[in-house]
Amino acid sequence: MKTYKLPKDKFPNFINFLSNKGNLYGPVKQKDQHSFEQVNEYSEMDFNYQRTILGIKKFLTPPRYITQKFDSESVEDIFPQSETNIVLGIHPCDIHAVKILDKLFLDNIKDPYYESRRNNLILVGHSCLPDKNCICQSTGTDIVEDGFDLFLTELENHYLVWVGSSKGLYLIASAENLFSEDITKEDIAEYIRWQKSRSEMFETSIPFKYMPDIIHLNYDSDVWDEFGDKCLSCGVCSLVCPTCNCFNVEDKIVMSADKGVRERMLDSCTLPGYSLVAGGHDFRPNRTQRIKLYYTHKLKEYIGKWGQPACVGCGRCVSYCPVDINVVTISQALFSDVYEEMVCDNNE
Amino acid sequence: MNNKERKNHQYKAHSAEILDLKDLSYDTRYFKVKFVDPNIQEKLGEYKPGQFAIFSIPGVGEAPFSISSTPTRQSFLEFGIRKVGSITEALYKLKIGDKFDIRGPYGNGFEMDKMKDHDLIIVSGGLGAVPLRSLLLYACDKREDFKNVYFLNGARTPEDMLFREDFMAMHQREMLETHLTVDEDPKGDWPYHIGVVTKLFEKIADRVNNKNTYAIMCGPPIMYKFVIKELLKLKIPKEKIFMTLERRMKCGQGHCGHCAIGGVYTCLDGPVFTYWDIERLKELI
Incomplete structure (x- = not known):
């Protein structure tokens, strides 16, 4: 991988340059939350943030979008406009989440809507420091080696810029007077020290590597009933989870005219009716069954199908579930008495 | 693109x-x-x-x-x-x-090549006759590929029985051995068996060769448990018992998530599963 150095004071210039290459999005502070919003320049963004409300999935599988338009004569497929979107300031966990979505939507059968959005998306990562809700160290997604076009690690006076794709290299090459390849021994030492101090900042840890086994062995455990009783079936866990991708499809008719649209929208397996079939049979009528599906699928079953679990440790479920159902409380309940010793073992 | x-x-x-x-x-x-x-x-x-x-x-x-x-x-x-x-x-x-x-x-469909040269026991309840009719017609069209084909078909009432004439015609042409039953016969003119579909096993049990048989079933969720019991009694191996399942689906190709059961998607890895899958994946039936 090619690596460059970008002086900190040149970062705004680089962003100006990028704004000519596509629609620019970055982390914008709105009240006390951050979210990826369209921006024009550096000053609109705040790179010192923990987590945005939604991850990169909002660019890839937007919460609601039209897939078809139709009238009484014909059906037309609607694909997203082929404009380049450049997203800045993406943390490693969210890049890992895109890698997981890529597997699901592109590796087996290609989803044409996802594919066109993905092809037009440039990911510019940015280093971060954890808060108490970050568990990416446990999930092994605190560091990212690929899946981005560029990744910027913020050091004292400059950024180390990692190039992850030919698109990324092209962006650097066409603004090359901002960058240098002169990475000194001191720079390397500074980077390593930064990595070490970052990894020592994590406050929360879960025994992630034992998760598939403990879920399997606890399949019939009362733990799920306790969470099922608490769960509000609000679906916010799925909305904010950067890897939750289930969608529903609905047709809408314009009443005044003989035409309509077919829309896809994010769905959640915790919502009532998720497994309801025509005729009225519901395969998962109660909250216990649905919350169990959510966590077993994310933490265990995904491995069988896509080679890895679908939790990237971003801490969004920890931050947003109104009744404290999240990967941390789920693991505490499942591991129960051995939780503390397992946490230690997982970190060795 | x-x-x-x-x-x-x-x-x-x-x-x-x-x-x-x-x-x-x-x-x-x-x-x-x-x-x-x-x-x-x-x-x-x-x-x-x-x-x-x-x-x-x-x-x-x-x-x-x-x-x-x-x-x-x-x-x-x-x-x-x-x-x-x-x-x-x-x-x-x-x-x-x-x-x-x-x-x-x-979907995966039935592995017809594997079933070649075997006896088939095909059990259907209600709407289950719809997908299984495909298999039955296939077996009739390639009759020499299969040995004995037994078809046990149940419905709530005679009015609920689907494709009845088709199935009886196959029976009459000796393409397969069909047994029909209904739970109830309100009009009292049903010429065949009355009772649940599992009762029909009596009619074939002594002729089933469990070393060389595939069993295939489809029906309402409640039916599976009882039919499986009969098939296990006949010592049909678990991996030779097939069933086809229904789930909510929005995409059909493993994207929308609704049909996920354990680590599989009904649309990609199913809808045909074996009884071995059922035991492994707890939510299947």
């Missing part, structure tokens, strides 16, 4: 014309259709028994339906559709000659 890929993407549905319609029961209708484009008909005619297709009715929505015809007769597709929701209601309004869009085929 180039323009050609956009034209032939994975969600592309193709126009099909209704060739024939007839009521199979008071709430289930037979649809015989053919793709308007002969190339599509040829391509999509190569499905496996047990696979399904997704119908699209713009303005109403999409829904999956089991294919009821056999790939051995490639010039059309057949379906048996029960009126239970908004999409089926829209389908019921269509007439012969009308067109609607179909995409597919989806």
Whole structure:
């Protein structure tokens, strides 16, 4: 991988340059939350943030979008406009989440809507420091080696810029007077020290590597009933989870005219009716069954199908579930008495 | 994605014309259709028994339906559709000659090659006759590929029994051994068995060769448990017991998530599962 150095004071210039290459999005502070919003320049963004409300999935599988338009004569497929979107300031966990979505939507059968959005998306990562809700160290997604076009690690006076794709290299090459390849021994030492101090900042840890086994062995455990009783079936866990991708499809008719649209929208397996079939049979009528599906699928079953679990440790479920159902409380309940010793073992 | 890929993407549905319609029961209708484009008909005619297709009715929505015809007769597709929701209601309004869009085929289907040279016990309940009819017709068309074929079919009442004439015709031509039963016979003119479908096992039990038999079933969720019990009594190996399942589906290709059960998707890894899968994946039945 090619690596460059970008002086900190040149970062705004680089962003100006990028704004000519596509629609620019970055982390914008709105009240006390951050979210990826369209921006024009550096000053609109705040790179010192923990987590945005939604991850990169909002660019890839937007919460609601039209897939078809139709009238009484014909059906037309609607694909997203082929404009380049450049997203800045993406943390490693969210890049890992895109890698997981890529597997699901592109590796087996290609989803044409996802594919066109993905092809037009440039990911510019940015280093971060954890808060108490970050568990990416446990999930092994605190560091990212690929899946981005560029990744910027913020050091004292400059950024180390990692190039992850030919698109990324092209962006650097066409603004090359901002960058240098002169990475000194001191720079390397500074980077390593930064990595070490970052990894020592994590406050929360879960025994992630034992998760598939403990879920399997606890399949019939009362733990799920306790969470099922608490769960509000609000679906916010799925909305904010950067890897939750289930969608529903609905047709809408314009009443005044003989035409309509077919829309896809994010769905959640915790919502009532998720497994309801025509005729009225519901395969998962109660909250216990649905919350169990959510966590077993994310933490265990995904491995069988896509080679890895679908939790990237971003801490969004920890931050947003109104009744404290999240990967941390789920693991505490499942591991129960051995939780503390397992946490230690997982970190060795 | 180039323009050609956009034209032939994975969600592309193709126009099909209704060739024939007839009521199979008071709430289930037979649809015989053919793709308007002969190339599509040829391509999509190569499905496996047990696979399904997704119908699209713009303005109403999409829904999956089991294919009821056999790939051995490639010039059309057949379906048996029960009126239970908004999409089926829209389908019921269509007439012969009308067109609607179909995409597919989806799902794993039955492994017909594996079943070659074996006895088959095919057990169906109610609407389960729809997907299993594909397998039955296939077995009749390739009769020399299979040994004894037993078909046990149950329905609530005589009015609920689908494809009854088809099945009895196969029986009369000695293509397969059919036993029919109904739970209730309100009119009192049912000429065959009365009772639950598991009672029909008495009629074949002493002739089942468990070393060389595949069992296949489809029916309401409640039926599986009892039929499996009978098959295990006959010592049919778990990996030779197949069943085809229903789940909510929005995409048919492993994207929308609704049909996930454990680590599998019913649309990609199913809808045909073995009893071994059922024991492994706790939520299947």
